Amino acid sequence: MTDIAATAPAIVGRSLWGDAWARLKANRAAMFSLYYLVLIGIISVFGPWFVPHQYTTIYADYVRMPPSLSAYPKPDMIETALTEAIKRMRVDIKDWHQEGSQVFVTVKSTKPIDDRNIRYLDRSDAFDDTKIENKSPDGLEVTMSASVKQQYFLFGTDNTGRDLLSRTLMAGRISLAIGLLAGVVAVVIGVIYGAAAGFSGGKVDEVMMRIVDVLYSLPFIFFVIMLVVFFGRNFVLMFLAVGAVLWLDMARIVRGQALSIRRQEYVQAAEAMGIGQRGILIRHVIPNLLGPVVIYMTLLVPQVIILESFLSFLGLGIQEPMTSWGVLISVGAKNIGTANWLLLFPAFFLVSTLFALNFVGDGLRDALDPRDR
Known part of the structure; x- marks a missing residue:
């Protein structure tokens, strides 16, 4: 018996992340969406360097030309x-x-x-x-x-004669960057703040949540205007700050989950073993919060993109000649009767990206849920 036990291969366990990755790979819809998001990211980042037209170049002779696979001029x-x-x-x-x-x-x-x-x-x-x-x-x-001179406009041109393909790719770069920047900032601050408040409980939780209530009362547009006054029209700094406001919802979601998790037996067992609150937060509370956090993150990115379109309409966001999917859709909606391609192409990229984010979020929620392991 001793010899058999000595020669038996050791059983190697899988970590939470290894198990989650294995389960995510089994979800075809989530993996296809993940690959699609990677593809969208690659063509948005590198695509504007390879298309034949710059996104700012104006072709006065080709204003509002429809999409075509053959060269202009006809x-x-x-x-x-x-x-x-x-x-x-x-x-x-x-x-x-x-x-x-x-x-x-x-x-x-x-x-x-x-x-x-x-x-x-x-x-x-x-x-x-x-x-x-x-x-x-x-x-x-x-x-x-x-x-x-032969010119190719695969997505057509806009109201001023600019190539819509190059502008759509550049808009994807800006929209994805804004969504990820604000989303990451909001998630990081919200998870840490909400987990600390929910797990601490008592007066600490009361004080931290009252701070959140006070921040909720601040007018959002006034806050954005103040950012523009202090930082100028630097959209990176502005949306980093926007992400620092959007963490309030995340903090409340995480706080509610943390209040439930702190009553679980494995948390009480960790406390009985003498593990400090920081260790319990990192090893037990935060990993069990990843499911709701990922779902909220997939909803936060499109929320930021829509918010960016609203701010650009007010003159506080992306300004010409820079563009984003929200700006292109806003312009396309005004020309849907006479130049529907101005709406269809950016709307397709935005909607397909949002669908992919939702599928990836659902897949990650199922893969990271410890109760389904």
Whole structure:
């Protein structure tokens, strides 16, 4: 018997985090949502560097262009763009034709035509590399050639002619950063404060909760205005401070859970073994609070994103040329009748991200619940 016990392999237990990860991997919806969130994060962070257009570049000739997989300008748009460019030269078009990707145009005037007029074609978003092919001896007639500049707008353009794809990716970077910054700050402060109040109990709990009640009474908009006065329009500092206000709900949720957990037998056993309050908080109370905390975190991120849209509408949040999903949706809602793509693309990214956050939150809640182990 002794030999068998000595040669038997040792049984290695799994920690709370190892067991939670194994259970999370078994949840297909949560894992798919987690991968989707990682993908959204990657394309939001690195995508603006690889798209062909900057999110601030304005294309005056392509205002409110619908999404297209083919290049602009379309064949029926070339003549319009050419007419607009030639009109700025204050000359008349005698003839024009297209050969492949090249456009040849002959213009005439009652006065000699300056060679520098070709810059009007180069300034157009539809043409590039303009050259003078032929010029009459009296200078009243000039033949020019220009290359048709192909532009791809997969998500279309907005009301000022900016590429919606690059703006949607940049908006994702800002919205996710704001949501995570404010969410992490709120969760960290709320969990520590609420767990300490609930586990301490007595007069300490009363005093800490009265402080929360006082902070609840402060007008939120007044607080934000004061932040703008002190910190300026630095959205990082502002939303870090916003997260420092949103922890109040988290503190109340955690405090209620902590009051329930402190009466459990394993907490009383830890106290009987001489473990201090700090050790009980870290090893027993906070791990058993992770389920509600994760669920609240998944709800807090979209709450912050919506809050950011509201503040931007008031002129206190994200300002042009910077953007966010909330700002894009606000603009798209005003143009849904004539340019619905301005609403559909940012709304899809926002809604799909919120769904993914909810699925991940549900999966983490089930995986981190010690009662289901």
